[in-house]
Amino acid sequence: MTAPTTGTLRADGATLHYEVRGRGPLLLLVPGGSGGAASFDGVADDLAAEYTVATYDPRGMSRSTLDDPGAGQCVAEHADDALRILDLLSPAQPALVFGSSSGAIAAVHLLATRPERVRRLVAHEPPLVEVLPDAPVHRALLARVQETFRTRGLMPAMAEFAAGLKAEDGEDTPAAAPAPTAATTPADTPAPRAGVELPPGAAARAERTMANLPYFVERIVPAFMGHAPDVDRLAAVSDRLVLAGGRDSRGELPYRPAAFLAERLGLDLVHFPGGHTGLTTHPGEFAVTLREALRG
Template structure:
């Protein structure tokens, strides 16, 4: 597998680590959760024959260091980071974007604020709880997980999170089958868990998307979800409601919430079809 070309970008308050593979029109992959650019290490090679594939570590994650102390993170600031990365790597081109989970929330904000810079945005399962019919139970759960991480650490917090969202042995079994480059990311992801659980999870999941801005750019947006996420309200529900509000349909992808890592080849085939 060809190693990516890496670089850094100075942004207000942080230095971002980014990676680039392939050639062709630019395609930005925005990671979510506690992941970094390595989240897409299995997916990117399947895309790099047709696109210049760029990903990065969000601020405060892994190799993207903050200048000052860690505070609650902002969807707007993270979308600004993505915009600055676009200006660095593809200043004169419309860019295609894939964002997964909290990365999809960043992608939606990027589209609402800078539609002229984007050709297509695939937002895969953004956990926007405010779009649910009754968000309060899930908001209480997410707040509980955040507090549990602060008092007992990320291990018990993630166990509670997985239990409440229906995770279990099947997911753990699939994780052991992930590609070596994804397993290589695991120590970094573990180190990122306090950042995500304490400073990203609630600010992002409790945010309200700019529906007016997304309606104006609706022809560029593809709301997406994993087929295996059907019936999981906090995963499939928000994007299904978003699609309904925007008068479109959900594009289903192979796998579940982490289909891009569980089934990278099949996920890439579906993504290429959507982008075309």
């Protein structure tokens, strides 16, 4: 693994930690879940052979600190953080962007509001559940997760959330939630599947992301999954948007908004290896598919 160049960048109410490696056109990787720049360790070096790859820790997570640790979060502010990094590293040219899960939600907002700064966006399973016909079911899930977090604590809330993410095609959360572990963190920390061996470092990353989980559950999950994108704006820039889902997560909640939006916008849904956490479980194949999606 190549050691990246690291830096910090001031934003409104936060100091962002970012990392850069490689040479070529700028590719900004926007992490999701409770992870950060480290969630791209499995693909960043590979992609850096062709691109200048920038990764960062979202505000409030890991090395990106908030001025006010109790500050509420919103998608627009996180999208503005991504914009600041683009402006720093590629001030004269629009950049390529990839976002995963909640990071994809921020990236979609960036494309919708500042399309002149985005050359192409690949959005992998953004859980934009407000676009779905059964959105009230998922609002109820988010309310249960928040209530469980307040009354019973982090791990029961994560179990409730993980079960809701697996519920298919509008089904409500199953009565029996899976036992919570570090692996229930969506987006960058995979739940082990039978016959799939996690790559080196994945277990250590899972442990590190546990420290971000309370912030993620309490402030990121409700703000991001309650966000309704401007679909008309997205339609106007759909030639720069690639919507993607995991081959193994068809029908699961994070997959469904991407499929729904692709159909509504007349786009092909691109399938990546693995499920919602394919970035971590299948890094080599994931990088190959991402390169293809970026080239169009």
